[in-house]
Amino acid sequence: MGFPGTWMTESESMVYRVVPKCACSTIGQIMYYSDHGTFFDGDIHDSKNGLHKWAQDDSQPLIERNVKAHKSFAFTCVRNPYQRILSSFFDKICGIQRNGKRYRGNLVPQLAQKYGVEVGSPETDFDFDQIKSFRRFLLFARDTIRWRKPMEPDIHWSAMSGHISTFIVNGGRYDHIFYTEMFNDGMQVVLDKTRHKHAVDLKKIPRFNESEGHGPKRAHPVEEYFDDLSRHLVWEIYKRDFQLFKYDFDNPGNKLPIGQIDLDEVHAKLGD
Template identity: 80%
Template structure:
């Protein structure tokens, strides 16, 4: 199985397990800069050299060697599950992708037909009932995760604990897990602990948000999207994420974690 979703600097200073919708564009760019003293020109997800990625055949042997020997600082980043699924909806379902098309081709028409999801269009300025459509999307997301129907779950809304556990089960171990909501602090701690060829201050890093500007803006506060049924579904899908990464299930508007991540607990519970 190896280490899918894993990136490593070419200098082998750090290893990162990507968790989609958790600042992965910024993290990839910072890793690239810490080796080369410049940012990748374009979306870091499109890079094919300058950064080891498990999806690149030539990167698999060095990544595997480094992960199994635990020879480099290893980390990942998590995000509040309420905000993460909302972000997935606005970016992947309601938004237009970088290539000018809808995400995964026929996914949105299928959602409209089967679940009654309406996401508007650039022509009508993305005018639609965001709350009703998001709640219907949430039913679809739950169906994909629970029953793998009408399709396999997508990496952008499958649970963070699932992404993070494959790395542990296959022999990896994390040194740090930090929060998107405290990004600068967490990322700086990683950089301070890793022997990077180029030093950088996270406060100087420009914003890399690849999904910005491709679709509608969220019109309401987070809690407005989640009624009792939605919260029941969220708990069903992301219970482990709330528990392991210390987020506040009871208050969707509290985006901050209630405590630090307990790395021993994460390895014990996700390593089975």
């Protein structure tokens, strides 16, 4: 299986396991900048050179050799599950993608037909009942994860622990896992522990939110999207994420963690 979703700087200064919707665009650009002194012109997910990626055949043997020997500092980043699933909904389901089309072609019409999800449109200024539609989307997300119907789960809403575990199961070990909500503090640890050709000043790094501005703005506080049933579904999908990464399940309005990540616990529980 190898190391899907893994990126590595060309200098092999650092190795990163991508978790979608967890600041991955910004992290990728920082990695790129640390080697080249410039940012990639465009969405870093589209880069074909300047950064080793498991999806690039030429990079695979280099990444595999590095990770299995633990030659470089390896890390990943996580995000509050309530915030992450909401972000996935507004970006991937409601938003217009970089190519000017809806995400995954017929996915949105299928959601409208089978689950009654409304998403609005740019022509109507994305006017729709966000709370009702999000809760219906959440049912769909649960169905894809629990029963793999009506489709396989999408990487943007499948559990973070699932992404993170593949790196461990196939022979990797993380040196650091940090929080999107405390991004500068967490990323600074990575920079302090690694050598790079070009110095990175996190206070001057822009946030590369490639999905921003392509869909509706969230109209309500996070907690208003999650009634009792919604929270039950979130627990069913993301129980392990809450437990391992120490997020507050009881209060959807609290995006900050309530404990410290125990790397030994993560490796033990995700390495099965």
